[in-house]
Amino acid sequence: MEYITTKEVGENWGIADSIVEYYCSNIRINGAKKIGNTWLIPIDAEKPVDERYRGNKVKAGENE
Numbered sequence: 001m002e003y004i005t006t007k008e009v010g011e012n013w014g015i016a017d018s019i020v021e022y023y024c025s026n027i028r029i030n031g032a033k034k035i036g037n038t039w040l041i042p043i044d045a046e047k048p049v050d051e052r053y054r055g056n057k058v059k060a061g062e063n064e
Contacts, residue, residue: 003033003040013047023048 006024010017024032024039028048032041 001031002043004043006039006041009041009045015047 006017006020009020013020020029020041021039023029024034024041029041029045031045032039034040
Protein backbone atom coordinates (compact mmCIF):
# COMPACT_ATOMS: atom_id res chain seq x y z
CA MET A 1 0.00 0.00 0.00
CA GLU A 2 1.27 3.45 -0.88
CA TYR A 3 1.06 6.36 1.56
CA ILE A 4 1.19 10.16 1.30
CA THR A 5 1.74 12.88 3.89
CA THR A 6 -0.84 15.13 5.53
CA LYS A 7 0.38 18.06 3.44
CA GLU A 8 -0.24 16.19 0.18
CA VAL A 9 -3.66 15.02 1.36
CA GLY A 10 -4.56 18.56 2.42
CA GLU A 11 -3.65 19.88 -1.03
CA ASN A 12 -5.71 17.14 -2.72
CA TRP A 13 -8.76 17.69 -0.51
CA GLY A 14 -8.49 21.49 -0.36
CA ILE A 15 -8.06 21.71 3.42
CA ALA A 16 -5.22 22.60 5.80
CA ASP A 17 -2.80 19.85 6.76
CA SER A 18 -3.56 20.54 10.44
CA ILE A 19 -7.18 19.49 9.79
CA VAL A 20 -5.91 16.27 8.18
CA GLU A 21 -3.80 15.64 11.30
CA TYR A 22 -6.91 16.24 13.43
CA TYR A 23 -8.83 13.68 11.38
CA CYS A 24 -5.98 11.18 11.78
CA SER A 25 -5.65 11.64 15.54
CA ASN A 26 -9.41 11.16 15.96
CA ILE A 27 -9.36 7.99 13.83
CA ARG A 28 -11.54 9.44 11.08
CA ILE A 29 -9.25 8.35 8.21
CA ASN A 30 -9.09 4.58 7.79
CA GLY A 31 -5.60 3.16 7.41
CA ALA A 32 -3.71 6.25 8.64
CA LYS A 33 -0.50 5.45 10.52
CA LYS A 34 1.72 7.59 12.69
CA ILE A 35 5.46 7.05 12.24
CA GLY A 36 7.34 9.23 14.73
CA ASN A 37 5.74 12.67 14.37
CA THR A 38 4.48 12.09 10.82
CA TRP A 39 1.06 10.81 9.79
CA LEU A 40 0.95 8.65 6.67
CA ILE A 41 -2.36 8.31 4.84
CA PRO A 42 -3.20 5.71 2.18
CA ILE A 43 -3.43 7.19 -1.32
CA ASP A 44 -6.99 5.89 -1.77
CA ALA A 45 -8.31 7.28 1.56
CA GLU A 46 -11.61 9.12 1.42
CA LYS A 47 -12.18 12.55 2.93
CA PRO A 48 -14.30 12.31 6.11
CA VAL A 49 -17.62 14.12 6.19
CA ASP A 50 -17.45 17.45 8.00
CA GLU A 51 -19.88 16.95 10.88
CA ARG A 52 -20.25 20.69 11.47
CA TYR A 53 -22.62 20.99 8.52
CA ARG A 54 -25.78 19.18 7.50
CA GLY A 55 -26.88 19.08 3.90
CA ASN A 56 -30.58 19.35 4.77
CA LYS A 57 -30.53 22.60 6.77
CA VAL A 58 -33.34 24.99 5.97
CA LYS A 59 -32.55 28.70 5.99
CA ALA A 60 -34.80 31.09 7.90
CA GLY A 61 -37.79 32.11 5.81
CA GLU A 62 -37.16 29.50 3.10
CA ASN A 63 -40.24 27.38 3.87
CA GLU A 64 -42.68 30.27 4.12
